[in-house]
Amino acid sequence: MANIFQQLAQELGLSNQAAEASADAAPPNSSNVALALTLSNQLLSGSEHLYLAGPGDATITVANDQHNVIVGSSGADHLSGGKGPDVIIGGADTNVMTGNGGADIFAHVAGATDFITDFSPAAGEKIALAAGLSMTASHATTVDPTTIGMPAGAGLPAVQMNFSDGSTITLVNSTAHPEAAWFL
Numbered sequence: 284m285a286n287i288f289q290q291l292a293q294e295l296g297l298s299n300q301a302a303e304a305s306a307d308a309a310p311p312n313s314s315n316v317a318l319a320l321t322l323s324n325q326l327l328s329g330s331e332h333l334y335l336a337g338p339g340d341a342t343i344t345v346a347n348d349q350h351n352v353i354v355g356s357s358g359a360d361h362l363s364g365g366k367g368p369d370v371i372i373g374g375a376d377t378n379v380m381t382g383n384g385g386a387d388i389f390a391h392v393a394g395a396t397d398f399i400t401d402f403s404p405a406a407g408e409k410i411a412l413a414a415g416l417s418m419t420a421s422h423a424t425t426v427d428p429t430t431i432g433m434p435a436g437a438g439l440p441a442v443q444m445n446f447s448d449g450s451t452i453t454l455v456n457s458t459a460h461p462e463a464a465w466f467l
Contacts, residue, residue, distance in 0.1 A: 336360055336374070345369065348385075368407075373397050382408060388467065389452075391416070397452045404465050411467040416446045423460045426453065 334343050336356035345351050348366040355362050355374040362371050362378060368385035375394040382389070382399075386407030389399050393413045402408055422445045443453045444461055 336362075370411075391446075391450065391452050393448050393450060395450050397450075398455055399452060400455045402454045402457060404459070404462070408465075409467050410452065410465055412446070416448060416450070418444055418446050418461070422446070425458065 334345060334351060334353045336343055336354065338356055340358035341356045342361040343353050344363040345353060345365040350367050351364055351369040353362050353364060353369060354372045355378050357374045357376060359377045360374055362373060363381040364371055364383050364387055366384040368387055369382060370388045370390065371380045372390040373380055373392065373395050375392055377396040379398045380389050382401050388409045388411055390411040391397050391413060393416060424443055426441050426443045439456045440458045441453050441455045442457050442460060443451055445451055
């Protein structure tokens with residue numbers, strides 16, 4: 284059975300050596316792991332940092348201008364990237380994701396309820412969907428974030444996208460409806 288590092292490596296197109304090195308570096312039963320890896324694939328290049336949340340609810344805030352990969356947990360997470368182009372992957376629960384600048388990629392997994400607070404297609408940001416998820420523009424509606432469970436954002440405009448498995452992405456402080464070019 285593949286460990287989480289090997290699964291992530293496969294998803295991001297990393298070598299198995301990087302995944303094995305990461306698994307060896309992780310303390311058992313840790314609740315928060317920060318690792319420095321060198322990643323190379325079509326999305327990211329150069330010196331990267333991988334931030335992994337442990338089980339339960341997690342808050343990860345990155346304060347650098349590098350390429351980062353931030354991976355949430357199976358709990359309710361608050362994930363914030365740095366000023367560089369980050370890949371932010373929420374877990375299968377409720378996630379609040381903020382890119383904080385750079386051409387970020389927000390990854391949505393099956394079963395998740397994701398809130399993206401600063402999505403900017405004009406900055407080159409993208410949304411990556413888990414395999415098998417689909418939606419059409421008719422599955423996007425304007426909502427008030429507080430009425431659908433976001434702890435903040437009252438009074439801000441938001442667009443909620445509903446996917447084939449019942450999962451959702453809400454773009455907070457946005458009135459733009461999704462376009463095919465937004466998705467990887």
